Amino acid sequence: MSGTGHSDLGDILLMPAVGELKLNPGRAENPDEGYRSRFNHATEKAAPGYYEVILDDYGIKAQLTATQRVGVHKYTFPKDKNGHLVLDLAHGIYNYDGKVLWANLRVENDTLLTGYRITNGWARTNYTYFAISLSQPIKDYGYKDKAKVLYNGFWRRFKLEKNFPEITGRKIVAYFNFDTEQQPELVVKVALSAVSTEGAIKNLRAEAEGQSFEQLAEAARKSWNDELDHYEIEGTQDQKAMFYTSLYHTMINPSVYMDVDGSYRGLDHNIHQAKDFTNYTIFSLWDTYRAQHPFLNLIKPDRNADMVESMIKHQQQSVHGMLPVWSHMGNENWCMSGYHAVSVLSDAITKGVFTNTDEALAAMVSTSTVPYYEGVADYMKLGYIPLDKSGTAASSTLEYAYDDWTIYQTALKAGNKEVAENYRKRALNYRNIYDTTIGFARPRYSDGTFKKDFDVLQTYGEGFIEGNSWNFSFHVPHDVFGMMDLMGGEKKFVEKLDELFSMHLPEKYYADNEDITLDCLVGGYVHGNEPSHHVPYLYAWTSQPWKTQFWIRDILNRMYRNDINGLGGNDDCGQMSAWYLFTVMGFYPVCPGTDQYVLGAPYLPYLKLKLPNGKTLEIKAPEVSDKKRYVHSLKINGVAYDKMYVTHEDILKGGVWEFKMSSSPNKRRGLAAEDKPYSLTNGVN
């Protein structure tokens, strides 16, 4: 799980050691009490698909690589000692006492282990099966169950704790001893499956059998290199590092969740066979509908089509009939608000990436009408979620309205007028929680009255989720003119945007807030969390579109640093990074579901994108710099281009975009009505 606010997994902990056998991890403040080891960052080497470090307490060199379904470890032990390998099945990330419901381990033979564990963690019920192959035979082995064994039947007749090949319990820590004097190198291949140990063995055989660590590491390097090869760029070393790191981040999650033979565990916990698609999991949709999925539509459309198909299968397997909110290893984690999978489906359909519009529409309608899901019953009745029914009444109303607009779009494409009209109306529901007297979104109660004592800068307790009203009020990406109108017209709208980016946010508004820190703030604009990601682009609908060009470079420079803690917030499964990549290219999908990307300004002097259709798009801005951050003019394939957006088709045509940059804004570009991006209404109520 890459850059998520919550976490899970860590199901199979392996630790090599020498000397006295320790079956507890020990504490960080006293590593000697457990199997953990000190290490020095200076001994680390890391690259996509590779990591190495020296475990100082044991003098063991640890090298790691991976295939799609197999983690590969190489441990080089000191020559003069006997080595252990600890397999801690009681360990976990986000662990708590009782998270592991049951663990099983079989020593199939002296170089093969299989097993599984079932956990109740962030994923409510998670099945992790594994097969572990060892490059040298186990000398002897055993385990300890740290949980009280509640019932063991006739198993007690065996000496279970030593060299008994069938190990089961709640808190199992196993160990395997090796003759590392004879053979100091131990290669461990850990294949995963969500289906069965049989599936894990198949995955192991298909991806890693018969290959050395070095061969697999080279294959991983090549595989990542192919993925990162979508782009050629010019820039500083830091810029290149940030760019390719961001690209890498967009390709970790969502993740493949399927065995090599196409079987996978569905949301109903049954085993399904994927027909003509690859099943994916880890959909952090409140984050990723914004830029991560649109980014994949652009550079990996086949992969995103598989993700859409995976979401539809999830919906069909859901007892709620819902598309994923936060899907995780065959579970729905229900994290965050909205039903934004509909946006992903809609965007994929709009961009020709997914074609089964009827199937998608059925899933979208079902998803958006589940009465017990966060305020939906009231939303459908009243046109907004009342604050007395939900603590996130205002933000969820805004999110539903946008989501409903994507269903409206899909219904139009499906030719279903009745559904289209219903969702067109729902798409305007954002209006119902705007308080035009203050020009902000403001939660209302069931009786229609607005919340009293309302603080537009306060994130918590005001009816919004992980964002204050000032930021969240801009969340009407599908009807910017309509929103502008509710805020008091274009002039006030621009003033509000200007104030957002330049205000001084008093410390009390972020002091105790894990989602907002000082280094993710630009004025009162919070880049470290998602609700505002499209906001810098909203100037495009105004008479001062050049202000986008100013602020996005500021954000790129300040929020994406090539350093530890270099991101101004969680990466959130690629969303922060996809924002970066779009913004560096000079455009951003403000309203997924349209075919439009709103133009900002290129960040780098040269960028070449290899498009999935085989064409290339070169984006040239040779003079660009922090100073020359404004777009004076743009030529697309030699033709002057003054609109404030480009379409998906424009990009797919490839060719050359030549930006002429300037140290002062060109205040005459993009002002005509036809230059403006899409808006559902013209804003006249």
Added chain:
Amino acid sequence: MSGTGHSDLGDILLMPAVGELKLNPGRAENPDEGYRSRFNHATEKAAPGYYEVILDDYGIKAQLTATQRVGVHKYTFPKDKNGHLVLDLAHGIYNYDGKVLWANLRVENDTLLTGYRITNGWARTNYTYFAISLSQPIKDYGYKDKAKVLYNGFWRRFKLEKNFPEITGRKIVAYFNFDTEQQPELVVKVALSAVSTEGAIKNLRAEAEGQSFEQLAEAARKSWNDELDHYEIEGTQDQKAMFYTSLYHTMINPSVYMDVDGSYRGLDHNIHQAKDFTNYTIFSLWDTYRAQHPFLNLIKPDRNADMVESMIKHQQQSVHGMLPVWSHMGNENWCMSGYHAVSVLSDAITKGVFTNTDEALAAMVSTSTVPYYEGVADYMKLGYIPLDKSGTAASSTLEYAYDDWTIYQTALKAGNKEVAENYRKRALNYRNIYDTTIGFARPRYSDGTFKKDFDVLQTYGEGFIEGNSWNFSFHVPHDVFGMMDLMGGEKKFVEKLDELFSMHLPEKYYADNEDITLDCLVGGYVHGNEPSHHVPYLYAWTSQPWKTQFWIRDILNRMYRNDINGLGGNDDCGQMSAWYLFTVMGFYPVCPGTDQYVLGAPYLPYLKLKLPNGKTLEIKAPEVSDKKRYVHSLKINGVAYDKMYVTHEDILKGGVWEFKMSSSPNKRRGLAAEDKPYSLTNGVN
């Protein structure tokens, strides 16, 4: 599980109720505190495939029937009240706090529930999936989790306890309310699967969909009638009741453990597809190798062939490479001693029921050479299990020696001389623990010395399992003459048998012994437990074979009473009943693996057995009575027959056996050497 000493299951408890909703069972001494109800045995009706009772506390009539994989309930509620159905997923048989590892329940729609639970009970890891269809729609529903919810992630955003269709936890008790004023009848069909909820739905559809309770009850009645129709008999009502009850008992376990589509959960917890066989579970082999499996070879050979195939698959899925000892829902429960599955395989091969001798032999050899299984390493080295290594050293040595004889027989049939010779020697290992100075089996230590202070009447602590030396010393069914020799010759052997059946066993030897009670004793002979079941037939090898005829009628009369608690011991998955059926017919498989049945005497005046080859065997003894219990002479299809055994082939020929009975023994029959049943040696050391 039918008549086992241990228990498990009870995974899905349904209870109909009216009035105040109660989600605890309450205690038997105060039924009103929980959902349980008083009932009167007078309201019960029971027949194979059918049960009914009135639940007095609620005025509900409960009727039950079943298909192979679906339990079918019909509840008739009183008309004037609202009805509940409680589904208690925290309940279980042999329950303890923590047995349920995890339970899941989905309300798929208002007439269909699916779910599963995973338990750590007598079966170490048991997966029970279910699909429950309801004949009328749920009005509303909810649940309570009686366990502390350790972690619930974002699920806490829902009101989970009421009308939320996805229920998960450790101790779930759900309830469903129905409008029983409108519709007082509720039919509930509970389909099981060990594979998945999808499998349970398939089973439900294949076996029970679209059929009324009455139709299904009639189908169950007919199905059982077909099974019980193997015999026609004459006798008293009690004798008939006991006979058909016994026949019913032989057909409950082993049980089918496979979905209608052939998928089943293997011992490796993976899902397998049965190719050309039906997978079975619940093999209580220490009990059932004796008469239950031989009985199935005679009347249901195809079913026993499937059981043998199921055992071989178990062996192939076992990380120990072992055939089942006590297999249970894809688990090995390791209950009792020996590796008697080899006897079942051997017997099925000898009788032509199972033909893949090579596959069977490989499984048998693998099973009998697992060094960490109860003393096997020492047994292979020393020829006996030392008492200092195992508390059941003497009985297990006896059991292994017999089991090894069956492997010897199979190796002979497979033409594998080397294996045959190895196991022929192992089959003689029983000799190594006979103390010829006392004429009894007696445990030895590693240094070769016998246990001091040895009590041949004491069941516990003397090196035997669930049987004392006096009974267990006769456990050499494959080499009766050899055993006789070690006991001091034929005269002493007969004296010892006589004494066994006629002795007074002091109360201290059974007072605190759950496996021996006064009503299962004939002298010192214990019929209520298995080790002695063949002993009454051992007179056949002596000069006084008629004594068998005396004692077996005594046992039939005293140990099989048509009453509550009518059996003189647990039925043990059909073994007690199969002993009864064989003995009533007049013969018994003393040494499974031979093709011989040792002759006793018929119990009833007339019995007709419909053989699986379409022939019939009539066994006539018109004069038989408690008084005329001795066989004066026998004619098989008109020809006088004086041997003390018949072969499997003799039986399969069918025809008529005419017994002439007498009130005094015919002391001249069956005395010639060629009249005697099989013995590995002639007893001369």
